[in-house]
Amino acid sequence: MVxxxxxxxARRALIERRTLDLTLAALTFTDRQSPARRTAVFAELxxxxxxxxxxxxxxxLAGGAxxxxxxxxxxxxxxxxxxxxxxxxTLRVYQTPNPTQAERLAVVAVGGYGxxxxxxxxxxxxxxxxxxxQTPVGEQIVEYMLYMLWDLGxxxxxxxxxxxxxxxxxxxxxxxxxxxxxxRYVWGDQALYSDLKRRFAxxxxxxxxxxxxxxxxxxRDARHERMGDSRYVLEPNxxxxxxxxxxxxxxxxxxxxxxxxxxxxxxxxxxxxxxxxANKFAKAEAFFWTIRxxxxxxxxxxxxxxxxxxxxxxxxxMGYTDHAGTRGVERFMKHYFLVAKDVxxxxxxxxxxxxxxxxxxxxxSALHRWFGTKKHEKDGxxxxxNRLSIGQKEAFLADPVNLIRLFxxxxxxxxxxxxxxxxxxxxxxxxxxxxxRDHPDANRLFLEMLASRNEPEQALRRMNExxxxxxxxxxxGRVVAQMQYDMYHVxxxxxxxxxxxxxxxxxxxxxxxxxxxLATALFPTLVSRRALYVAVLLHDIAKGRGGDHSVLGExxxxxxxxxxxxxxxxxxxxxxxxxxxxxxxxTAFRRDLQDPKTLQDFVDLVQSPERLKLLLILTVADIRxxxxxxWNNWKAGLLRELYTLAEAKxxxxxxxxVSPLERRxxxxxxxxxxxxxxxxxxxxxxxxxxxxxxYWLSADPAILARNARMIRRAMLDGxxxxxxxxxxxxxxxxxxxxxxxxxxxxxxxxxxxxxVAGANIVDARIFTxxxxxxxxxxxxxxxxxxxxxxxxxxxxxxxxxxQSLSGRLKSLADLKTQxxxxxxxxxxxxxxxxxxxxxxxxxxxxxxxxxxxxxxxxHDLGSTITKQNLQIGAAKITTYGEKVVDxxxxxxxxxLKLERPSKVEELRRALLAVxxxxxxxxxxxxRPAARSRxxxxxx
Numbered sequence: 001m002v003x004x005x006x007x008x009x010a011r012r013a014l015i016e017r018r019t020l021d022l023t024l025a026a027l028t029f030t031d032r033q034s035p036a037r038r039t040a041v042f043a044e045l046x047x048x049x050x051x052x053x054x055x056x057x058x059x060x061l062a063g064g065a066x067x068x069x070x071x072x073x074x075x076x077x078x079x080x081x082x083x084x085x086x087x088x089x090t091l092r093v094y095q096t097p098n099p100t101q102a103e104r105l106a107v108v109a110v111g112g113y114g115x116x117x118x119x120x121x122x123x124x125x126x127x128x129x130x131x132x133x134q135t136p137v138g139e140q141i142v143e144y145m146l147y148m149l150w151d152l153g154x155x156x157x158x159x160x161x162x163x164x165x166x167x168x169x170x171x172x173x174x175x176x177x178x179x180x181x182x183x184r185y186v187w188g189d190q191a192l193y194s195d196l197k198r199r200f201a202x203x204x205x206x207x208x209x210x211x212x213x214x215x216x217x218x219x220r221d222a223r224h225e226r227m228g229d230s231r232y233v234l235e236p237n238x239x240x241x242x243x244x245x246x247x248x249x250x251x252x253x254x255x256x257x258x259x260x261x262x263x264x265x266x267x268x269x270x271x272x273x274x275x276x277x278a279n280k281f282a283k284a285e286a287f288f289w290t291i292r293x294x295x296x297x298x299x300x301x302x303x304x305x306x307x308x309x310x311x312x313x314x315x316x317x318m319g320y321t322d323h324a325g326t327r328g329v330e331r332f333m334k335h336y337f338l339v340a341k342d343v344x345x346x347x348x349x350x351x352x353x354x355x356x357x358x359x360x361x362x363x364x365s366a367l368h369r370w371f372g373t374k375k376h377e378k379d380g381x382x383x384x385x386n387r388l389s390i391g392q393k394e395a396f397l398a399d400p401v402n403l404i405r406l407f408x409x410x411x412x413x414x415x416x417x418x419x420x421x422x423x424x425x426x427x428x429x430x431x432x433x434x435x436x437r438d439h440p441d442a443n444r445l446f447l448e449m450l451a452s453r454n455e456p457e458q459a460l461r462r463m464n465e466x467x468x469x470x471x472x473x474x475x476x477g478r479v480v481a482q483m484q485y486d487m488y489h490v491x492x493x494x495x496x497x498x499x500x501x502x503x504x505x506x507x508x509x510x511x512x513x514x515x516x517x518l519a520t521a522l523f524p525t526l527v528s529r530r531a532l533y534v535a536v537l538l539h540d541i542a543k544g545r546g547g548d549h550s551v552l553g554e555x556x557x558x559x560x561x562x563x564x565x566x567x568x569x570x571x572x573x574x575x576x577x578x579x580x581x582x583x584x585x586x587t588a589f590r591r592d593l594q595d596p597k598t599l600q601d602f603v604d605l606v607q608s609p610e611r612l613k614l615l616l617i618l619t620v621a622d623i624r625x626x627x628x629x630x631w632n633n634w635k636a637g638l639l640r641e642l643y644t645l646a647e648a649k650x651x652x653x654x655x656x657x658v659s660p661l662e663r664r665x666x667x668x669x670x671x672x673x674x675x676x677x678x679x680x681x682x683x684x685x686x687x688x689x690x691x692x693x694x695y696w697l698s699a700d701p702a703i704l705a706r707n708a709r710m711i712r713r714a715m716l717d718g719x720x721x722x723x724x725x726x727x728x729x730x731x732x733x734x735x736x737x738x739x740x741x742x743x744x745x746x747x748x749x750x751x752x753x754x755x756v757a758g759a760n761i762v763d764a765r766i767f768t769x770x771x772x773x774x775x776x777x778x779x780x781x782x783x784x785x786x787x788x789x790x791x792x793x794x795x796x797x798x799x800x801x802x803q804s805l806s807g808r809l810k811s812l813a814d815l816k817t818q819x820x821x822x823x824x825x826x827x828x829x830x831x832x833x834x835x836x837x838x839x840x841x842x843x844x845x846x847x848x849x850x851x852x853x854x855x856x857x858x859h860d861l862g863s864t865i866t867k868q869n870l871q872i873g874a875a876k877i878t879t880y881g882e883k884v885v886d887x888x889x890x891x892x893x894x895x896l897k898l899e900r901p902s903k904v905e906e907l908r909r910a911l912l913a914v915x916x917x918x919x920x921x922x923x924x925x926x927r928p929a930a931r932s933r934x935x936x937x938x939x
Contacts (some may be wrong), residue, residue: 033093120293130162220246233491243344280345292304294317400428436472479541587642603649633732737778740773741772749859750804864910
């Protein structure tokens with residue numbers, strides 16, 4: 001980081017201050033305060049600023065300047081412009097050639113500008129420093145300069161204070177104290193600034209280092225909490241995110257305040273960092289600044305978030321190309337996350353050095369509270385302030401198993417791990433070799449940690465942060481910082497996995513009994529508890545390898561489980577769970593659970609109640625760990641329904657002479673009769689005759705009874721159309737039931753109406769009754785994944801359905817022209833795919849459609865199926881970020897499956913034509929110079 005206002009000659013070509021000053025001095029105006037002169041001055045300054053900015057941008061994009069050099073050049077350009085403006089203002093506009101003591105004025109840079117670093121569209125933070133209170137002349141000077149800078153398009157933040165005011169406010173406010181800490185003289189009365197700097201060091205900094213450190217660390221923790229408390233979010237904030245630039249700034253502030261250094265490069269001389277660690281700091285800073293400058297230039301404004309729409313173009317600009325199995329954007333983001341992790345390592349090292357420093361100071365009360373000082377021996381480790389540390393630096397060399405035992409001991413005792421110990425761990429990672437990986441004790445300790453009844457997520461997270469987990473389990477190391485480039489996954493693969501383990505432990509402890517009651521109730525009954533924890537660790541371990549990660553993960557499980565000490569039976573269970581970890585969600589969310597074939601196929605796959613329980617709990621943990629808005633009551637209900645049906649089939653006793661289907665029908669009818677006890681027997685039997693067995697098994701008796709009353713009212717009233725909505729807050733959905741005459745295209749028209757209303761369809765069932773009427777049931781949610789429950793929206797929804805079915809809804813045509821979502825989502829390409837299954841259902845052809853989601857897609861797909869002279873019996877709609885998986889159960893006009901290959905192919909081609917196959921524009925070609933600059937920043 002630049003701490004000096006001096007710049008190399010190359011930067012002086014950006015703006016010639018003396019030439020510009022002479023140009024302003026030569027302007028011939030009698031009244032130097034006239035608007036005409038101000039306009040002329042403004043034109044010269046604007047031209048100089050534009051030239052300087054263009055040249056800085058040209059050098060950066062051409063590869064002639066790195067990101068941090070660009071940031072320094074921007075600060076230099078701003079310095080020179082302010083100096084010219086100050087001289088013109090004080091020497092010509094408001095002449096003060098010999099200012100009195102009270103009229104002295106200094107212009108001081110603070111914030112990022114004070115560090116000598118400015119992104120292309122950063123704010124300019126200024127302090128106008130006075131010796132005493134403001135004078136009329138000083139007020140005119142400041143006002144003139146500010147208005148000129150604002151008119152030039154600079155975003156200027158400013159304060160006008162005396163030296164005394166600065167010191168007083170710095171004592172009271174840590175933010176102002178930090179701003180003064182990184183302040184820098186720009187122009188004006190330098191002696192005035194020197195007085196502030198001297199008094200600030202003597203009267204504010206002296207004796208307060210520990211309080212300042214405590215405050216900065218507290219601010220950092222609060223900021224991390226606001227930003228999601230993870231450095232592995234897939235759209236990180238390059239400035240404020242965990243492990244990003246602001247964390248480096250925090251380390252710089254602490255170094256400057258506690259060690260009185262102006263550059264982190266000086267810390268090795270103070271014994272705080274090693275030379276290698278200082279170099280790591282410099283590389284991280286250079287990498288982040290290169291990204292930030294690209295980000296600003298791409299956005300054309302001050303943008304700090306690496307959103308999906310810029311990641312591909314930014315990756316290409318920085319020289320990340322596609323390799324076999326991985327895309328350039330994924331390699332770029334993996335590099336970003338690894339650098340963010342390095343910043344976390346540096347933070348821990350800094351804390352360790354600060355703690356060592358405070359031990360030598362008897363009055364270091366602030367850090368006593370932060371770190372603690374009590375020391376005693378605990379099972380071969382030293383405990384300092386309730387944290388485990390290493391007594392001898394050679395402990396890991398003497399017994400490399402201690403690299404695992406340290407984390408195991410921390411989990412067993414509940415102690416945190418001392419930063420000094422973690423620093424020693426990172427310095428000895430090379431000891432984690434094949435010999436240690438095969439060591440029985442090391443594997444035993446690791447397995448005990450993984451399946452710990454304490455905090456397994458915390459133990460594994462510590463290991464991952466220290467680099468131990470990826471080296472001890474190399475297959476896991478391959479997914480560390482591995483990005484999943486889509487809008488469904490929120491975290492990197494390793495972060496998702498650690499979250500899933502934490503959720504699994506929370507389920508076991510009963511902490512999620514309200515959100516996941518079934519999984520919580522089942523956990524104590526498990527026989528294969530240990531295998532479940534290992535399966536969660538391994539379920540995504542083969543992602544990013546270019547094949548089916550479930551199949552590849554199964555192979556990893558067969559190799560790793562025996563090494564960890566699992567039995568042959570446990571190994572088989574883990575391998576099966578990894579291979580099938582998506583089976584339950586795919587079945588629940590994509591198949592008709594009332595279709596006997598669906599249930600039979602799933603039961604044949606699972607085979608045992610124990611596997612069923614394990615798979616349910618793993619599925620819950622996996623989905624909940626994807627992101628905060630992915631799990632909802634609707635998905636929970638589908639999984640619970642599938643589990644209940646499968647469990648009943650696995651454990652049911654056969655009854656001679658009565659088929660399972662007949663038993664279920666009898667049970668449904670019996671329960672319905674109880675709920676319709678006010679109906680005459682003849683009316684009830686007539687209603688039963690309307691539906692097919694698939695209808696009577698499609699829902700619970702309460703819903704069927706409610707539908708029965710709806711149908712009876714419509715028949716008595718002679719109504720051609722009836723629409724009922726029911727909000728199910730427990731499932732987080734709204735059920736929309738439509739009873740109307742049967743005619744082609746009903747599904748598509750209703751789907752279009754629901755799209756216009758802003759409702760997302762997640763499930764649909766279409767039943768044709770024996771009276772030539774249809775009963776269509778749609779399950780919908782709002783845009784946030786909750787129940788569609790606003791009364792005004794529900795009323796509009798019913799009107800839109802009526803208008804659509806009567807052909808009066810003109811908004812359907814507009815759906816095709818609507819954009820498919822925010823601009824940042826347009827970068828994702830979803831390969832369209834249509835799969836036609838004739839073996840997934842006993843009575844219907846199952847059509848599975850994968851493609852990019854967009855408004856009106858379901859309407860278009862339904863219309864296309866209708867034009868193929870097919871009937872839709874049921875539909876399952878699942879959205880994974882930008883990707884949609886729509887599954888339709890269809891029959892031909894005779895109520896039969898699609899058997900003819902030519903008809904199947906015709907349907908497939910027609911549906912493919914509907915899917916949005918327009919790929920996003922490719923990133924701009926990368927210049928060779930930019931590629932070399934990116935590599936330079938990464939080295």
